[in-house]
Amino acid sequence: MLLTVVICTYHREELLALSLTSLAQQSADPDRYTVLVVDNAGREATRQVAERFSVGYTTKAAVGLSHARNRGLEAAATPWVLYLDDDIQAPPDLLQRFLDRLDTADFAALGGMVRHWFRDPPPRWLRRYYRRPMRPSPQAAFGELAADRYLLGGLLAVRRRAGQKVGGFSARYGMQGRRVGRGDEDEFQVRLRRAGFGVYYDPEIVIDHLVQPYKYTFAGILQLARAAGRDGLGMRGNTKPNRWQVLRRLAIITGYSLPFNLARWLFKPQYYWQNAYLDTLTKYYFLWGQYHAQHTLNSR
Structure with missing residues (x-):
């Protein structure tokens, strides 16, 4: 087995179930990957969602996305960990695209671009901010990212030993419960690069990420x-x-x-x-x- 898909979640069982539904429809060989839910709230309802989809489940008492990501890094037993948010929709070929790249990887991190989806129609003024996907780079082909470019945290594959070597994610910069943080995945990639690890981007890897209602305000x-x-x-x-x-x-x-x-x-x-x-x-x-x-x- 090559890959553990880690989904960190906090009080969002309904969205988690939607995300796991899309992951249950993947075209990749299920013997090559596993899914692990890291519950940052320790809720029985979240555990039940994980059981319903027959995926792994663990908890992290210290509240914060960085703490939960580090728990996933610690709990995984595969060479690679893929971090996905709990409010995504994964195309059926998502994991196969990652597996194809990771089989012969000489780098330590890989990501793609993120499209947007809405549960309810957004107001007209909001649409201009989400007309195009979020891209880590304008580059049109698979390759190493420039040093001033960073992969998006909601679609980030990490070589487990490299992530452990640099100390995982820093809680100083990440989300903590409902407190917004915006820098932990960037700072993590800075430390990967300092340690000599490559950070790569593939524009053919795409995922859909929910625009949360608080972003309408x-x-x-x-x-x-x-x-x-x-x-x-x-x-x-x-x-x-x-x-x-x-x-x-x-x-x-x-x-x-x-x-x-x-x-x-x-x-x-x-x-x-x-x-x-x-x-x-x-x-x-x-x-x-x-x-x-x-x-x-x-x-x-």
């Missing part, structure tokens, strides 16, 4: 922007600003981004006032997160 979107600034220091060119830099960037946002987005609202079709509001405020919130960050990663 202004508060949720702004919270994500602040978390991205706070948790991504040292990654993606994100550095902690000093007070002078904060003032300068506030002036740029207020003097340029605000009037520019207002003009787009007035003159650009299908650009709504909500877009102008969010495209401006997210810059303020991202800067706020950067300035108040507690942890700084030097990725050089």
Whole structure:
């Protein structure tokens, strides 16, 4: 057996069942992979979902996605671990595509691109943010990612020994219960690269990820922007600003981004006032997160 599919979950039995339904329809040989649910809430209802689909089940008492991911890394007995979110829909060939790449892999991490799905029709203004899949890179062919590019955490295969060697995922940067975190998978890949391991991307590997209802709200979107600034220091060119830099960037946002987005609202079709509001405020919130960050990663 080559691969353990690890699904970390927290209070989301209905979504977990939908995800496991899609994994039950895979074309890959079931003798080559296994599925393990890591329950970060320790709920009987979650255990029952895992039993219904005849998949592995374990718990992690310390709340946080990074803790749950590390539990999956610890519990797996296969050479590779594939992390999937509990709100995905997997195409029937997903695991076969991973297995084909991992059979001859000389790298330590592999991912693909993420499309979006909605349980309910989204508001018109939200659609512009999800018109295209999320891609770690514009590269059109399988290969190594550039050093300033990072695989998406909800579709991430890791060589188990490499993950253990670098110490797994850091709870400083990840989701903790309902607290939004935005940087643990990026920071993990930084440490893999520092240790000499390759990080690869295959644009032919695709998964569908649910746009959660909180992302329909202004508060949720702004919270994500602040978390991205706070948790991504040292990654993606994100550095902690000093007070002078904060003032300068506030002036740029207020003097340029605000009037520019207002003009787009007035003159650009299908650009709504909500877009102008969010495209401006997210810059303020991202800067706020950067300035108040507690942890700084030097990725050089």
